[in-house]
């Protein structure tokens with residue numbers, strides 16, 4: 024029960040009922056005032072000519088003096104027919120000369136304001152027009168008035184207050200029956216009908232909120248497949264849809280976290296594996312040299328040392344790659360963009376790889392047209408990515424093959440491509456080669472292939488430059504890696 028009073032449904036219903044009550048009261052007051060106004064307007068307009076008619080009857084009793092007795096005698100009958108009138112004779116200043124309000128009624132004022140009487144007589148303004156009530160100073164009443172000649176010298180007025188005391192009290196009129204029966208009853212019925220219907224609709228609306236809450240609680244308990252059905256197109260449906268979207272992203276984030284965790288485990292396993300084997304080899308060679316120091320042929324000894332050196336270089340490269348990748352992953356490396364000629368950079372890199380290519384008898388060609396616009400990139404990072412790609416191309420191309428580096432302009436960008444005539448990559452492997460530690464030939468020793476980090480680093484670097492790397496390959500025919508770099512002008516345009 025306590026929960027019910029705290030529920031959204033209860034609050035909504037309470038506010039609704041209070042508003043309904045308020046509207047009903049306002050409606051009753053408005054209806055009452057309108058009805059009262061209608062009543063006064065009707066009264067005044069039906070009695071508009073009353074004073075004029077009476078004035079012509081009275082004039083005979085006012086020629087020499089005010090014949091109060093005769094007038095009283097005459098109006099006695101009128102008051103019987105219409106008891107709701109009080110008659111006053113006023114002089115031209117509004118001073119009351121005589122009054123006929125029925126027995127025992129006392130006057131409290133000696134004069135009446137003439138402005139409303141003049142307005143009434145002009146007949147230009149809308150009714151009701153209220154005038155002074157000499158028996159209740161400060162109160163205003165509807166009236167009828169007509170000019171009247173008194174004692175042949177005073178241009179006075181006949182002033183008739185239409186509503187008498189009995190009809191004066193608003194509350195009394197309210198309880199007269201008509202208002203109570205019609206307006207109040209009508210409002211009460213509409214309040215009850217609207218109230219009941221409103222409560223039913225609120226119950227229906229909040230039922231949908233309850234459903235969303237139930238689904239959310241189920242989701243919280245771990246039922247991750249729970250979703251709220253979205254049937255309509257209103258705010259509650261938007262809420263349901265927002266929850267569904269949130270649930271989807273939570274689920275996908277969780278999956279992503281699981282995947283990352285899995286990747287991290289694999290990474291640790293791969294690193295340990297990649298480190299353990301070369302370290303064991305180095306240890307083995309060094310132990311042999313130590314144990315058989317004197318018995319070893321100098322050439323064999325030299326060979327052991329060379330192998331040990333090669334393995335340690337490979338280890339150094341692996342550690343360097345791991346370090347680089349972890350810095351890229353943790354956003355420790357931010358590209359320092361500058362404009363430079365990519366052809367110049369490529370010339371330098373090719374010079375660096377020339378001896379390796381010659382050793383493997385691979386033709387290392389470059390197509391670097393001059394007058395290409397400068398690119399806008401981090402020169403150090405791009406050098407690293409290009410070195411990884413050229414290094415791969417040379418490593419996976421057999422003796423006698425060709426590796427070609429090409430640059431050309433496409434729209435506002437520079438396209439860089441590195442093609443080789445090497446072993447190629449199977450189509451099903453292509454989407455995986457950029458994953459860290461992924462090697463097409465798992466059995467290949469680390470000395471011939473790398474650790475499977477080169478392409479992951481290249482892709483990460485290009486992502487930092489907001490560009491992507493693509494690969495095309497045919498088995499036993501060759502592979503082409505390519506990517507775009509922004510030109511200096513284009514990046515300036517984009518900034519604008």
Ligand code: ADP
Nearest residue numbers: 415416419456462463473474475476477478502
């Ligand atoms: P690795 O250091 O093993 O070369 P990479 O990340 O650079 O690692 O490359 C991942 C895998 O993609 C390689 O093991 C190799 O099988 C394949 N690969 C990369 N470049 C080429 C290429 N130019 N030709 C053929 N295979 C390639």
